[in-house]
Amino acid sequence: MSKPHRGPASNATTTPAATGQGSQERGGHGSDHGNGNGAPSAESHGPGGHGGRGLHAMGDAFGFTVTDGAVTAAQVTLPSGTVVNLPLTTGVSYSVDGTDVLATRSNTLSTEVTRYSDTDADGLYEVVASSRVMTSTPPVDTLGFSHVETVAVTVASGIVTDVAQTRWDGTSKVLLSATVVPTDTTWVISNGLLVETHTQTDALAHYEIFQDGNADGVYTEVASGTGALVDLVGVLAQTAAFASVL
Numbered sequence: 001m002s003k004p005h006r007g008p009a010s011n012a013t014t015t016p017a018a019t020g021q022g023s024q025e026r027g028g029h030g031s032d033h034g035n036g037n038g039a040p041s042a043e044s045h046g047p048g049g050h051g052g053r054g055l056h057a058m059g060d061a062f063g064f065t066v067t068d069g070a071v072t073a074a075q076v077t078l079p080s081g082t083v084v085n086l087p088l089t090t091g092v093s094y095s096v097d098g099t100d101v102l103a104t105r106s107n108t109l110s111t112e113v114t115r116y117s118d119t120d121a122d123g124l125y126e127v128v129a130s131s132r133v134m135t136s137t138p139p140v141d142t143l144g145f146s147h148v149e150t151v152a153v154t155v156a157s158g159i160v161t162d163v164a165q166t167r168w169d170g171t172s173k174v175l176l177s178a179t180v181v182p183t184d185t186t187w188v189i190s191n192g193l194l195v196e197t198h199t200q201t202d203a204l205a206h207y208e209i210f211q212d213g214n215a216d217g218v219y220t221e222v223a224s225g226t227g228a229l230v231d232l233v234g235v236l237a238q239t240a241a242f243a244s245v246l
């Protein structure tokens with residue numbers, strides 16, 4: 001798995017250069033978020049590192065058997081036509097939400113959910129959304145730095161006017177200002193959380209959610225995902241226990 005990270009989150013891990021600390025951090029960070037990498041078959045033919053984007057790219061190819069409201073079998077049809085049965089006892093729990101199927105995996109530091117939907121009612125499901133929500137205090141490296149992305153934010157009358165990414169060495173990179181206005185990224189405050197959304201032409205929209213639990217103007221990334229935005233009240237519930245350090 002060469003890309004355990006998704007999108008801009010990886011920016012925060014590319015800046016450290018001195019002392020070799022950077023490369024160590026990247027390794028540790030990757031394993032935190034890429035626990036699916038341990039699958040023995042997860043090389044070039046693996047299912048996209050189990051990330052939402054990778055699974056989304058597999059298209060309308062998932063099949064589920066639902067009995068009495070529970071998923072009793074899951075499978076995916078590969079482009080070659082081969083049907084692979086998905087194991088139901090490996091730490092992923094399936095549930096049914098309306099006509100959709102949810103797959104939930106609880107990791108040490110986060111919870112991931114993938115939503116499957118049969119949007120064209122042909123009996124096969126595709127990934128329409130995925131999310132990862134932090135459920136524990138951000139980990140730190142041996143220097144004491146947390147490499148979870150943080151941004152300094154200015155909000156005026158409910159409008160986000162300035163966003164700057166805060167790097168581990170104290171420098172910052174302006175993402176939004178009066179003169180820096182990206183065309184494919186937006187920031188809004190919702191339920192007290194900062195929601196950064198990246199629109200893409202060839203993939204599901206990708207978002208990152210930041211929280212400022214100690215109200216110092218610096219927001220820490222607590223969730224990310226693709227497709228429809230994750231329930232923000234649920235995010236707040238999952239971060240409540242450690243929000244004071246965010």
Ligand SMILES: [Ca+2]
Nearest residue numbers: 118120122124
């Ligand atoms: Ca379908």
Ligand SMILES: [Ca+2]
Nearest residue numbers: 212216218246
């Ligand atoms: Ca803060």
